[in-house]
Amino acid sequence: MKKIVVLAALLTFALAAMAQAETLKLLTWKGYAPEELVNKFQKETGITVEVTYSNNEEMIAKLRATRGAGFDLAQPSQDRITAVQEEFKVYQPIDFAKIDAAQVIPSMLEAVKKNTQVAGKSYAVPFCWGTDGLIVNGEKAPGADSYKALIDEKYKGRVSYRMKRPILVAMGFALGYNPFDLYKDKKAYKAMLDKVSETLIKAKPVVQNYWANGDSLLESMRSGEVFVAMAWDNGGWKLHAENKAIDFVAPKEGALGWIDTFAIPAKAENTAAAYKWINFMLRPENAGYFTTQEKTGTASAGAGKFVAPEVQADFDRGFDQAAIDNIKWYPPVPAGLEEMEGQVLDKIKAAK
Amino acid sequence: MKGSRLAFAIFLAPVAAWLFLLIVLPHVDLLLMSLRGKDELGERVWTLANYMNFFTEPVYWLTFVRTALYAVITTAITFCIAMPVSFYIAKVARPRVQGALMVLLLLPFWVSELVRVYGWMILLRESGVLNFFLMKLGLTQKPVEMLYTDAAMILGLVYTSMLFMVVPLVSVMDSLDDSLIEAAYDLGAGKWTIWRTIIIPHCKPGITSGAIVVFMLTLGNYLTPNLMGGKNSLWFTEQIYNQFIASFNWNQGSAFGFLLLALSSLIIWLGLKLSRQKLGEVAS
Amino acid sequence: MASDLSVRNLTKRFGEFKAVDEVSFDVPAGSFFSILGPSGCGKTTLLRMVAGFEAQSSGVIEIRGKDMADVAPNRRPVNLVFQHLALFPMMSVAENIAFGLKRRGLKGAEVGRRVEAMLERVGLPGYGPKSVNQLSGGQKQRVAIARCLVLEPSVLLLDEPLGALDLKLREQMKVELKKLQAKVGTTFIYITHDQSEALVMSDRVAVMNRGRFEQIGRPQELYGEPATPFVARFVGENNVWSGEVTASDAAGATIRTDEGFVFKARAKGACAPGGRADLYLRPEAMRIEPREAEGLNTFAVTVKAILFDGANSRLLTVTEQEHELLVSLPQNRRFDHIAPGQRITVGWHPDSGLCFPAMGAS
Numbered sequence: 001m002k003k004i005v006v007l008a009a010l011l012t013f014a015l016a017a018m019a020q021a022e023t024l025k026l027l028t029w030k031g032y033a034p035e036e037l038v039n040k041f042q043k044e045t046g047i048t049v050e051v052t053y054s055n056n057e058e059m060i061a062k063l064r065a066t067r068g069a070g071f072d073l074a075q076p077s078q079d080r081i082t083a084v085q086e087e088f089k090v091y092q093p094i095d096f097a098k099i100d101a102a103q104v105i106p107s108m109l110e111a112v113k114k115n116t117q118v119a120g121k122s123y124a125v126p127f128c129w130g131t132d133g134l135i136v137n138g139e140k141a142p143g144a145d146s147y148k149a150l151i152d153e154k155y156k157g158r159v160s161y162r163m164k165r166p167i168l169v170a171m172g173f174a175l176g177y178n179p180f181d182l183y184k185d186k187k188a189y190k191a192m193l194d195k196v197s198e199t200l201i202k203a204k205p206v207v208q209n210y211w212a213n214g215d216s217l218l219e220s221m222r223s224g225e226v227f228v229a230m231a232w233d234n235g236g237w238k239l240h241a242e243n244k245a246i247d248f249v250a251p252k253e254g255a256l257g258w259i260d261t262f263a264i265p266a267k268a269e270n271t272a273a274a275y276k277w278i279n280f281m282l283r284p285e286n287a288g289y290f291t292t293q294e295k296t297g298t299a300s301a302g303a304g305k306f307v308a309p310e311v312q313a314d315f316d317r318g319f320d321q322a323a324i325d326n327i328k329w330y331p332p333v334p335a336g337l338e339e340m341e342g343q344v345l346d347k348i349k350a351a352k
Numbered sequence: 353m354k355g356s357r358l359a360f361a362i363f364l365a366p367v368a369a370w371l372f373l374l375i376v377l378p379h380v381d382l383l384l385m386s387l388r389g390k391d392e393l394g395e396r397v398w399t400l401a402n403y404m405n406f407f408t409e410p411v412y413w414l415t416f417v418r419t420a421l422y423a424v425i426t427t428a429i430t431f432c433i434a435m436p437v438s439f440y441i442a443k444v445a446r447p448r449v450q451g452a453l454m455v456l457l458l459l460p461f462w463v464s465e466l467v468r469v470y471g472w473m474i475l476l477r478e479s480g481v482l483n484f485f486l487m488k489l490g491l492t493q494k495p496v497e498m499l500y501t502d503a504a505m506i507l508g509l510v511y512t513s514m515l516f517m518v519v520p521l522v523s524v525m526d527s528l529d530d531s532l533i534e535a536a537y538d539l540g541a542g543k544w545t546i547w548r549t550i551i552i553p554h555c556k557p558g559i560t561s562g563a564i565v566v567f568m569l570t571l572g573n574y575l576t577p578n579l580m581g582g583k584n585s586l587w588f589t590e591q592i593y594n595q596f597i598a599s600f601n602w603n604q605g606s607a608f609g610f611l612l613l614a615l616s617s618l619i620i621w622l623g624l625k626l627s628r629q630k631l632g633e634v635a636s
Numbered sequence: 637m638a639s640d641l642s643v644r645n646l647t648k649r650f651g652e653f654k655a656v657d658e659v660s661f662d663v664p665a666g667s668f669f670s671i672l673g674p675s676g677c678g679k680t681t682l683l684r685m686v687a688g689f690e691a692q693s694s695g696v697i698e699i700r701g702k703d704m705a706d707v708a709p710n711r712r713p714v715n716l717v718f719q720h721l722a723l724f725p726m727m728s729v730a731e732n733i734a735f736g737l738k739r740r741g742l743k744g745a746e747v748g749r750r751v752e753a754m755l756e757r758v759g760l761p762g763y764g765p766k767s768v769n770q771l772s773g774g775q776k777q778r779v780a781i782a783r784c785l786v787l788e789p790s791v792l793l794l795d796e797p798l799g800a801l802d803l804k805l806r807e808q809m810k811v812e813l814k815k816l817q818a819k820v821g822t823t824f825i826y827i828t829h830d831q832s833e834a835l836v837m838s839d840r841v842a843v844m845n846r847g848r849f850e851q852i853g854r855p856q857e858l859y860g861e862p863a864t865p866f867v868a869r870f871v872g873e874n875n876v877w878s879g880e881v882t883a884s885d886a887a888g889a890t891i892r893t894d895e896g897f898v899f900k901a902r903a904k905g906a907c908a909p910g911g912r913a914d915l916y917l918r919p920e921a922m923r924i925e926p927r928e929a930e931g932l933n934t935f936a937v938t939v940k941a942i943l944f945d946g947a948n949s950r951l952l953t954v955t956e957q958e959h960e961l962l963v964s965l966p967q968n969r970r971f972d973h974i975a976p977g978q979r980i981t982v983g984w985h986p987d988s989g990l991c992f993p994a995m996g997a998s
Binding site for chain 1: 409411412414415418473477478479497499500578579582583584585586590591594595596597598599600601602
């Protein structure tokens with residue numbers, strides 16, 4: 001008898017716990033959901049955040065495989081949304097009435113709205129931004145301030161970059177093209193890619209390794225195996241905190257600016273929680289905390305005063321006004337481009 | 353009689369369902385996907401273009417040839433190392449040592465492949481452990497880059513494959529009567545001849561099954577070539593991954609997947625033909 | 637006659653244990669030499685040292701006058717037929733026989749010729765292409781021997797090769813092996829725990845016990861004149877009495893058994909009056925109902941059972957003290973009247989009994 005009572009009690013608790021445990025399934029980048037904020041969010045709303053780490057390509061593949069199910073919120077880059085949405089329909093339009101627009105830098109909100117528009121509806125809210133540029137070890141490679149340093153014989157065996165699309169775009173700029181203008185003209189873009197791949201294949205001896213994992217790149221920079229790398233700005237700033245010789249450099253061709261967003265998958269189960277998380281993350285103090293932690297700027301309007309001064313110093317050192325004006329923001333990638341680039345990337349990697 | 357057949361069917365049903373749902377269906381889906389593609393107008397049509405691409409685009413088939421070649425080399429090296437190791441475990445070591453050695457071989461597999469590969473990376477990298485000692489001992493003045501080379505990649509692949517070669521070899525060697533070795537020795541054979549004429553022929557089924565497993569594992573490996581191989585190490589699996597993930601070209605990716613299946617089966621079939629064996633004999 | 641194999645003070649220690657203890661012997665060229673002993677007596681270790689698979693702790697092995705100390709098994713002019721034959725299952729019969737020839741660098745046609753000649757010699761012509769697994773036990777036996785003989789070794793070692801065969805075949809192979817040895821003339825060294833194998837085939841037999849040779853001699857000598865109680869017990873069948881020596885002289889000793897019989901017998905070793913001794917008597921030495929009892933030791937026994945075995949038939953009898961004795965029963969119809977339960981008299985000549993000082997006493 002006693003046993004049955006205990007069992008019943010346990011069952012009740014379990015049921016209650018299940019009813020209470022509302023979850024948000026978040027598909028995002030490493031570092032985009034700091035534990036501190038996840039805990040705070042749970043305390044505030046009672047919603048548990050289940051985080052899955054990924055990158056742009058895998059995010060798209062995962063959502064495409066389930067036709068937009070399995071996650072409540074994803075964080076793709078703004079330039080990778082329209083083509084994907086047009087072809088695979090994995091997202092649902094954002095209901096901007098549910099977004100606390102006052103928290104968001106208006107120009108960035110407008111830009112993202114515009115860039116993620118499909119059939120008159122926008123599919124994303126900006127979250128954070130950063131740039132691809134150079135991380136340079138100033139002692140070993142003084143004066144490296146151009147993407148051309150990545151193919152410079154001087155740094156033979158001391159260069160690293162990711163064999164992904166940013167290097168193709170950066171090299172395009174370095175060779176005097178404007179890849180973003182060529183997005184519309186596939187033929188011209190292909191011609192540029194051919195030139196870029198030729199250059200990169202020729203410069204292969206310069207490369208130590210194509211990095212695949214951000215942490216391992218930082219380790220290679222830290223140990224002095226790599227002098228010049230193409231990578232994200234926050235990585236350079238993290239290293240700068242340890243070793244003053246290493247820093248992020250905005251190349252003179254212009255750093256490549258990206259904006260990562262919030263987008264809601266088509267078959268999200270808990271959209272309410274998704275909107276709650278979006279507003280929560282863009283709240284100035286939370287966004288400031290994120291920026292301090294990850295050294296990544298956010299789209300939050302009032303976050304500035306919550307950012308630690310040394311992180312602000314990193315931004316100021318890396319970007320003077322001219323460098324900011326020179327940032328090349330990734331426009332939306334038209335469909336079919338990635339396939340073309342994929343072949344070029346394979347070709348470069350396979351070449352001897 | 354009828355009852356037992358019914359019971360058999362009931363027991364078999366979940367297995368059959370499992371096989372069907374998790375193996376057959378996805379493959380059928382992949383096969384269909386590999387036969388779809390876009391024509392010039394962007395319309396989705398049935399086509400063999402995805403398969404043709406493999407043969408017309410040198411990057412693709414060269415990558416496959418390279419991958420297969422390195423898989424064969426890895427299998428051969430693994431075999432050469434595993435043979436004496438297995439012999440020691442099966443014939444030389446005392447029973448208690450035998451168990452300990454098997455555990456030692458198993459030990460690396462208690463951690464994930466990723467951790468193992470990172471372990472090797474820490475050892476081999478320019479600022480790594482091995483270079484540190486080489487410099488300390490004065491063997492080299494400047495650190496040597498040992499990681500990100502084909503040799504490093506093969507090292508990693510061999511390391512990952514060892515166990516799958518040693519286990520079948522130990523079990524066939526256990527069944528080898530010591531007196532056969534002594535008889536050959538007695539009849540005038542030297543060590544090498546004994547290996548060639550007695551031990552290896554006896555171990556043939558184990559060698560074949562070990563080689564098939566190692567070859568397939570190596571061919572299908574993704575992490576090790578990617579992380580240890582460096583800038584020239586495009587592996588065929590990586591190409592499939594890239595088709596699916598980076599280029600969003602699932603049709604092409606599925607076609608590559610089927611080509612990998614077909615071509616690796618072909619290579620194994622050729623290997624069995626060349627060594628005059630039958631798959632059934634090997635499996636038993 | 638020159639010795640093909642000469643062994644001097646050969647010793648093998650495994651830790652404290654001496655598997656082979658100071659053994660010395662010579663095997664004349666062309667003879668059939670057997671080493672007979674119970675399992676664990678060290679005979680296999682001895683053989684393996686001769687073959688080269690074990691290194692001796694001390695002592696010398698010479699084959700045709702050459703010291704074998706630093707010669708590896710594959711270089712020794714001896715070959716070993718293994719207990720379980722160790723035919724190579726991955727090869728055909730011909731390949732098995734050709735194995736050693738090829739190792740000597742002989743080429744195709746010559747190898748084929750010699751293999752065929754050897755197959756003919758062992759009575760298996762045309763068996764070359766067969767698989768080893770297709771052969772019967774006796775045929776395998778012959779292939780194993782052929783595989784060694786084709787190399788024309790100085791000495792052929794055989795490690796109980798008949799052990800795995802069934803009885804009938806074993807009897808047959810014994811004779812065949814003896815004939816084969818006579819035909820090829822190679823020196824055979826044969827180890828076995830089966831005394832009948834050793835006695836039937838050998839020119840000379842060494843009886844081995846606990847790492848030592850108890851006696852070396854012709855089979856008749858071992859049987860008729862065992863040098864030690866162990867040999868007396870191990871070779872052939874014997875009836876045993878324990879007792880006390882009451883008198884002894886050059887002609888023999890008188891022993892009073894514990895049952896109270898007083899027998900005269902030949903003395904082997906120091907059988908001093910008053911000492912304990914064992915008396916060994918072969919079943920065939922006892923005569924049933926002897927007509928001439930003069931000079932014989934006689935006593936009465938009760939027949940318990942008739943153990944009929946053709947020419948080897950015997951009576952199982954008991955004395956009053958229930959001491960079991962085996963008595964040969966000649967199959968000449970003279971004793972057809974004997975039935976179990978009957979009391980009979982048996983007698984034996986003092987020369988037939990052998991008296992050894994009791995084991996442990998000497």
